[in-house]
Amino acid sequence: MHIQDLHGPSAVTATADDHGRLNTVTAIGTVTASAAAGSAPRSAPLRVDAQRNLEHVLRAAREVFGELGYGAPMEDVARRARVGVGTVYRRFPSKDVLVRRIAEEETARLTDQARSALGQEDDPWSALSRFLRTSVASGAGRLLPPQVLRVGTEREQTAAGDISEDGTRVPHQRRVETSAAQQGGLPAGAEEETDGGPGAAELLEVVGGLVDRARDSGALRGDVTVGDVLLVIATAAPALPDPAHQAAASARLLDILLEGLRSRPA
Structure with a gap:
């Protein structure tokens, strides 16, 4: 049997041994630590995705500008990078910034x-x-x-x-x-x-x-x-x-x- 009390800053866990007696273990701060540990990974993928998108945009810009010249539109860069044009503009507010x-x-x-x-x-x-x-x-x-x-x-x-x-x-x-x-x-x-x-x-x-x-x-x-x-x-x-x-x-x-x-x- 497993009983867990999650009220307050401490987590109290009770387990029953083979003879039915309860053994109680208290882990101070377990809930807080678990919550903190669980929240961190949520933002990490966003940072990885953002970096990956930036690399895709830069690679696409080199290819597009190399083929069509610096006069090529930003939409072509976004299409080649397989991202929305808004993603390109979030990284580079204007075409001049990307060209530079x-x-x-x-x-x-x-x-x-x-x-x-x-x-x-x-x-x-x-x-x-x-x-x-x-x-x-x-x-x-x-x-x-x-x-x-x-x-x-x-x-x-x-x-x-x-x-x-x-x-x-x-x-x-x-x-x-x-x-x-x-x-x-x-x-x-x-x-x-x-x-x-x-x-x-x-x-x-x-x-x-x-x-x-x-x-x-x-x-x-x-x-x-x-x-x-x-x-x-x-x-x-x-x-x-x-x-x-x-x-x-x-x-x-x-x-x-x-x-x-x-x-x-x-």
């Missing part, structure tokens, strides 16, 4: 890939080639913010266009100018548009190191800039419905583009 998140993550990924190539390849051409192949294979080039391409091209064109007094071209020097926004010449928020977003300067700096080494070694054409290399990444990452066809097309296109970057004997 994806762009920042892909810029950081490209920077890591460039830094890894610099550190793991002694040969300058091999380092540049490794970076291009890795970045194209990862698909990050399709998600490179357009501002980064523009800023990279503008900076490199300025540096490459210096002419000395005797009419010869000044050796290449990378420049990282202070933006008008940093100088107070633009309203708040304009700096991201001017500089290509958070992490863009670091990406241009690291990729610039790859370009400098390859150019100085004579393996890379002298007129190739950081902007050109980033353009190769964006161009050589086509979005095709079949993954195998996409990988094959990307590899073939990149081979052609790499040959175009190589310097040729005079």
Whole structure:
């Protein structure tokens, strides 16, 4: 026989032994502890589900924006993530916020890939080639913010266009100018548009190191800039419905583009 008194803060449990005598055990705080233990798991699944939904949304956003560009609607992202569009907006109040998140993550990924190539390849051409192949294979080039391409091209064109007094071209020097926004010449928020977003300067700096080494070694054409290399990444990452066809097309296109970057004997 089992008798339980659950009145008050204590739980009194009585059990009958084999001879019919009652043995009483009192567990102070048992009810409170049980209630607390029982209530905790109820919120845990919500946190897990929320995290899972966030991962689905980010993965879907990379796929959709990679295939259709950053102009794709949020409804497409929600459909690909298999969640309601309201779920997307709860995490990202506007499309700009989601686009900025994806762009920042892909810029950081490209920077890591460039830094890894610099550190793991002694040969300058091999380092540049490794970076291009890795970045194209990862698909990050399709998600490179357009501002980064523009800023990279503008900076490199300025540096490459210096002419000395005797009419010869000044050796290449990378420049990282202070933006008008940093100088107070633009309203708040304009700096991201001017500089290509958070992490863009670091990406241009690291990729610039790859370009400098390859150019100085004579393996890379002298007129190739950081902007050109980033353009190769964006161009050589086509979005095709079949993954195998996409990988094959990307590899073939990149081979052609790499040959175009190589310097040729005079």
